[in-house]
Amino acid sequence: MAQPDRIDPPGVIGVAPGNEEAVFRNRARRLGLPYTAQVALGPNAYSDLNAIGRGRFAKTAGNDGAAYAAPDEDAVPEMARWLAAHPTARRRLFIATPTAIRAALRAAGARRYLQAARGRLASIGKIYSARLTVTGSQIVAGLALGAMIVMAAAMAPVATILAIDLTAGCFFLGVSLLRFVAAGQVPYRLPAPRIAADEDGLPVYTVLVPLLHEAHIVGQLVAALDRLAWPHDRLDIKLIVEEDDRPTRAAAARTARGPPYEIVVVPPGGPRTKPMALQYALTFARGDFVTIYDAEDRPHPDQLREAFQAFRSADQGLACLQAPIVIDNPGTSLLARLFAIEYSTLFDGLLPALVRLKLPLPLGGTSNHFRRSALEQVGGWDPHNVTEDADLGIRFVRFGYRAGMIMLPTYEEAPATMLPWMRQRTRWLKGWLQTWLVHMRQPLRFTREIGIRQLIGFNLIGLGMIISAIAHPAFLATPFLVASDPLSLWHEGDLVIAAILGVNLFNLAAGYLSVARLAGRTLALRGGRGHLSALIWLPLYWLLMAVACVRALTQIVLRPHHWDKTPHVGRAAGQRRSPVPRPQPRLAANRERT
Numbered sequence: 001m002a003q004p005d006r007i008d009p010p011g012v013i014g015v016a017p018g019n020e021e022a023v024f025r026n027r028a029r030r031l032g033l034p035y036t037a038q039v040a041l042g043p044n045a046y047s048d049l050n051a052i053g054r055g056r057f058a059k060t061a062g063n064d065g066a067a068y069a070a071p072d073e074d075a076v077p078e079m080a081r082w083l084a085a086h087p088t089a090r091r092r093l094f095i096a097t098p099t100a101i102r103a104a105l106r107a108a109g110a111r112r113y114l115q116a117a118r119g120r121l122a123s124i125g126k127i128y129s130a131r132l133t134v135t136g137s138q139i140v141a142g143l144a145l146g147a148m149i150v151m152a153a154a155m156a157p158v159a160t161i162l163a164i165d166l167t168a169g170c171f172f173l174g175v176s177l178l179r180f181v182a183a184g185q186v187p188y189r190l191p192a193p194r195i196a197a198d199e200d201g202l203p204v205y206t207v208l209v210p211l212l213h214e215a216h217i218v219g220q221l222v223a224a225l226d227r228l229a230w231p232h233d234r235l236d237i238k239l240i241v242e243e244d245d246r247p248t249r250a251a252a253a254r255t256a257r258g259p260p261y262e263i264v265v266v267p268p269g270g271p272r273t274k275p276m277a278l279q280y281a282l283t284f285a286r287g288d289f290v291t292i293y294d295a296e297d298r299p300h301p302d303q304l305r306e307a308f309q310a311f312r313s314a315d316q317g318l319a320c321l322q323a324p325i326v327i328d329n330p331g332t333s334l335l336a337r338l339f340a341i342e343y344s345t346l347f348d349g350l351l352p353a354l355v356r357l358k359l360p361l362p363l364g365g366t367s368n369h370f371r372r373s374a375l376e377q378v379g380g381w382d383p384h385n386v387t388e389d390a391d392l393g394i395r396f397v398r399f400g401y402r403a404g405m406i407m408l409p410t411y412e413e414a415p416a417t418m419l420p421w422m423r424q425r426t427r428w429l430k431g432w433l434q435t436w437l438v439h440m441r442q443p444l445r446f447t448r449e450i451g452i453r454q455l456i457g458f459n460l461i462g463l464g465m466i467i468s469a470i471a472h473p474a475f476l477a478t479p480f481l482v483a484s485d486p487l488s489l490w491h492e493g494d495l496v497i498a499a500i501l502g503v504n505l506f507n508l509a510a511g512y513l514s515v516a517r518l519a520g521r522t523l524a525l526r527g528g529r530g531h532l533s534a535l536i537w538l539p540l541y542w543l544l545m546a547v548a549c550v551r552a553l554t555q556i557v558l559r560p561h562h563w564d565k566t567p568h569v570g571r572a573a574g575q576r577r578s579p580v581p582r583p584q585p586r587l588a589a590n591r592e593r594t
Contacts, residue, residue, distance in 0.1 A: 020097050020098070020099060020258060020259050021037070021097055021258075024070060024095055024096065024097045025095075027071060027073070027076055027095060028094075028095035030076060030080075031071075031076065031079060031080055031083065031095065032083075032090070033069075033083075033090060033093055033094065033095050034094050034095070035094070035095045035096070036068070036094045036095070036096050036100075037096070037097075037100060038100070039068050039094075039096050039100045039101055039103070039104035040066070040104065041068075041104040041105065041107070041108040042065075042108060043108055043109070065092070066092050066093075066094060067089075067092055067093050067094070068093075068094050068095075068096045068100075068101050068104070069093060069094070069095055069096070070095070070096055070097060070098040070101050071095070099258070099259060099262060102262065102284065103262070106264065106265070106284060107265075110265075110267040111267060111269070113280065113283050113284075114266070114267050114269050114270055114280060115269075116283065117270070117276070117279040117280040117282070117283055117380075117383070118269075118270045118276070118279070118383055120279060120379055120380050121279075121379035121380060121381070121382050121383070123379070124378065124379035125379075127438075127441060127442065128379060128382065128395060128398075128438065129382055129384060129438070130382050130384040130385040130391070130434045130435075130437075130438050130560075130561075131384040131561075133434060133437060133556065133560040133561075134437055135441055137441075138437060138440075138441065149164075158496055158497075159496070161500070162496055162499070162500055165471075165474070165500050165503065165504065166503065167467075168467050168468075168470070168471035168474075169471070169475075169503050169504070169507050171460065171463065171464040171467040171468055171471070172464075172467070172468045172471050172472070172475070172507045172511060173506075173507050173510060174460045174464055175460065175461075175464045175465070175468050175511075175514075176507070176510040176511045176513075176514040177510075177514075178350065178353070178460065178461075179345070179349070179350065179514035179515060179517070179518045180514050180517060180518075181353060181357075182345075182349040182350050182352070182353035182518055183349065183514070183517045183518040183520075183521050185352070185353050185356060186348065186349055186352075186518070186521035186522055186525070187525075188524075189525070190407055190525050190526075191407060192407075193302070193306045193406065193407045193408050194306065194309045194310070194313070195302050195305045195306055195309060196305045196306075196308050196309040196312065197305070199231060202230065202231060202234055202305075202308065203234065203287065203288045203289065203308075204234045204235075204236055204286050204287040204288065205230055205234065205235060205236065205287045205288075205289050205290075205291070205304055205308070206236040206237075206238065206285040206286060206287030206289070206290045206291070206372075207225065207228075207235065207236065207237040207238065207290075207291055207292075207293060208238050208240060208278055208281050208282070208285065208290060208291070208292050208293075209221065209225075209237070209238065209239050209240060209292070209293050209294070209295065210240045210274050210277040210278060210281075210292075210294075210295075211239060211240060211241050211245070211248050211252065211295050212241075212242055212245060212248065212277075212565060213245060213247075213248060213565065213567070214248055214295040214568060215247040215248045215250065215251035216251075217295050217296055217568055217569075218239075218248065218251040218252050218255050218256075218295070219251070219255050220296070220298075221293075221295050221296070221297070222255045222256050222261070224297065224298040224299065225237055225293070225299075227301045228299065228301055228303075228304055229301040229302050229304070229305060230304045230305065232259070232260050233259070233260075235259075235260035236260060236262070236285060236286040236287050237256070237260045237261045237262070238262055238263075238264045238281045238284065238285065239252045239256055239261060239262070239263050239264070240264045240266060240277045240278070240280070240281045241263060241264070241265055241266070242265075242266050242268075242272070242277070243265050243266060243267050243268055244268065249263065249265065262284075264280070264281045264284055266280050266281075270383055271383050271384055271561050271563075272563060273383055273384070273386065273388075273561070273563045274365070274388065274563065275381035275382055275383050275384075275385060275388035276381075276383035278292065278380070278381050278388070279380050279381045279383055282375070282376075282380055282381075285372065287372060288371070288372050288373075289304075289307070289308060289311065289369060289370065289371060289372060290369070290370045290372050290375060291304065291307070291367065291368065291369045291370070292365075292366055292367070292368050293366055293367065293410065294365070294366045294412065294568070295568055296412055296413050296568040296569075297366055297367065297410050297411070297412055298328075298410065298411040298412070299323070299367065299408075299409075299410040299411075300323075300408035300409055300410065302408055303323055303367070303406070303408045303409075303410065304369075306406045306407065306408050307321045307323070307369035307406055310404065310406055311369075311371060314404070316371070316373075316374075317400065317401055317402055318371070318401070318402055318403075318404055319370065319371050319374035319375070319378075319396045319401035319402065319403060320361075320363065320368055320369065320370050320371075320374070320375075320392075320393070320396060320401070320403040320404070321368070321369040321403065321404050321405065321406050322347075322351060322361065322363055322364055322367065322368055322369075322403060322404070322405050322406070323367035323368075323369070323405075323406050323408060323409060323410050324347035324348055324367075324405070324406075324407070324408075324409040324410070325343055325347050325364055325366065325367055325409065325410050325411075325412050326340075326343070326344075326347075326409040326410070326411050326412070326526055327339055327340035327343050327344075327411075327412060327413070327414045328411040328412070328413065329413045329414060329416065330414070330528070330531055332414075332416040333416040333417065334534060334537060335414075335415065335416060335417065335418065335421055335541075336413075336414040336415070336416045337531050337534040338534050338535075338537060338538070338541045339414035339415065339421070340414060340528065340531055341515075341519050341523065341531055341532075341534060341535065343414070344519060344522040344523050344525075344526070344528060345515065345518045345519050345522050346364075347364065347409075348522040348525055348526070349518045349521065349522045350518075351405055352405050354457070354461070355403070355404055355405050357457070358402075358453075358454075359453075359454060359457030359458075359461070360393060360394050360397050360450070360454055360457055360458050360461065361393045361402075361403040361404075362389070362390040362393050362394075362461060362462070363389040363390060363392060363393040363403065364389055365387070365388070365389045366410060366412070367409075367410040368389065368392075369406070374396070374399075374401050377399060378392070378395045378396060378398075378399045378401070379395070382438075384560075384561050385431055385434050385435060385438070386427050386430055386431040386434065386561065386562075386563055387427070387428055387430075387431025387432055387434065387435060388431075390431060390432060390435050390462070391431070391434070391435045391438065391439075394435060394439055394458060394462075395439075397449075397450050397454060398439070398446070398449045398450060409526070413568060413569060415566060416569070418544075420566055420567055421544075422544070422547070422548055422551070423564035423565075423566065424564065424566045425544075425545060425548035426548045426551040426552045426555065426564060427552075427563065427564045428552075429465070429466060429469065429545075429548055429549050429552035430552035430553075430555050430556050430560070432462050432465055432466060433466055433552060433553070433556050434556065434560065435462060436459075436462045436463055436466075439458070466549060466552075468511075469542070469545040469546050469548070469549040470546060470549055470550075471507075472508075472511070472542045472543070472545070472546055473543060473546050474504065475504045475505075475507050475508040475511075476508060476539055476542075476543070478501055478504040478505050478508065479505060479508065481501070482501060482505070511542075512535075512538060512539075515535065515538060516532075516535055519532060519535060520532060
């Protein structure tokens with residue numbers, strides 16, 4: 001039987017894209033075997049990767065069933081000798097393309113592979129899965145904490161408010177200080193990327209692209225992936241579609257014809273989430289390295305080469321590399337411009353600083369590059385976590401791995417209107433809370449695994465994001481309160497009230513200044529300083545985050561695994577509304593090739 005956690009049918013190294021059928025027709029003629037374009041396998045089909053020398057084949061159940069082989073070129077002579085010794089095998093042996101065999105295996109074992117993918121993380125350890133959002137002990141601890149706060153508020157309301165305010169202020173200030181530190185580390189020019197150039201040394205690289213209701217931008221996607229500067233006979237691009245999403249399946253079939261593209265259809269039965277689609281498709285990935293792109297992404301053509309060179313230059317402890325994501329539609333709306341500033345500070349400022357400080361790296365949902373072996377060792381993605389990227393970044397740390405950054409970006413569109421933005425941000429904040437709850441189920445074990453320093457960083461980045469979003473409206477109200485009653489800082493001589501208001505004002509100023517400082521440095525790297533004027537609307541943007549946080553807290557109780565899909569307009573449609581020139585990065589020197 002085929003192993004349910006991974007399929008590695010024959011590869012097509014050396015077969016040029018578009019010529020696969022001709023190549024295997026020729027091999028069938030040389031072997032004196034019939035060629036077929038249609039591979040029919042039953043539910044009990046299996047693949048044998050070592051049979052008939054290295055001919056490799058897929059076989060239907062029973063001794064009389066048909067067998068389909070896709071021999072590598074250097075296996076043809078050995079297979080010919082085998083056929084001479086077993087002439088009766090010719091009656092039921094057919095030559096087919098590797099693509100056709102893989103598709104037939106996927107279709108025959110879809111349910112089995114889905115079940116294996118759904119349980120892959122749980123087989124590593126149920127403690128890592130968000131399928132159960134909150135454990136019984138966490139519920140008890142939460143209720144106890146809530147009861148203590150209520151009792152404290154009844155007995156000493158002012159002191160309780162001060163304690164809550166100071167706790168929130170510590171997280172808020174901690175995030176602000178991290179931004180200041182990151183701003184001080186942003187270079188004036190981007191380092192020159194190191195690009196792998198030895199064509200013969202490049203391995204098979206798998207690209208996973210989950211698609212849902214995105215038939216309208218499949219053409220744009222394929223055009224972007226066609227520009228990847230990686231030998232196409234060593235590319236393994238999986239377009240992942242849901243079984244009932246017929247328009248996207250049809251668009252993918254029309255646009256992506258033949259190698260290096262394959263369409264992976266996810267059967268119903270698992271949680272309908274992006275990580276479930278990725279987990280299912282990982283079973284069929286052929287590469288030693290794996291990356292993810294979203295439907296609207298346009299990666300830099302040399303990004304795979306930069307990632308591979310970074311992996312090749314590092315030890316096996318480097319499990320993942322995050323490429324920067326650059327927003328290229330900031331001109332479509334004020335919201336998109338603020339989103340572009342946020343991404344600039346995150347991917348060119350905060351994340352590189354976290355790498356240098358050796359703190360956990362919350363991965364972005366796209367443009368992650370993985371060592372296949374490390375990804376499988378930590379259980380892949382959690383199908384039940386709606387920010388599977390952040391969760392995976394923390395899980396790498398728990399297993400002793402680390403993540404890093406590369407320079408060449410992926411261009412992407414930002415939500416340009418309120419409703420898509422709010423849904424996306426709600427999902428992100430809900431997922432961050434999911435991630436925090438999952439990894440803090442056993443705090444002592446978690447601390448032993450990652451250490452005190454990493455634990456502080458995890459809570460500052462993860463929990464701090466949520467607490468800061470909730471605290472910001474209270475901090476923002478402070479200057480209005482002071483302006484309406486300038487003596488409120490010393491109202492009735494109460495130093496406690498003065499302290500609360502003073503700390504809130506300081507935190508508010510530090511928060512805004514830290515963003516302005518970091519944005520000024522990071523936007524300059526990729527020619528986006530013209531967007532800085534939008535920061536005047538930062539208070540309103542953060543208020544919207546507070547609304548999204550309230551929605552996230554509600555959904556974590558009522559709909560913890562619901563995935564709010566972000567619709568993508570696509571570049572062509574966006575340009576008809578507001579053409580935006582792609583910013584050019586400032587590089588430290590001409591690009592090096594190694």
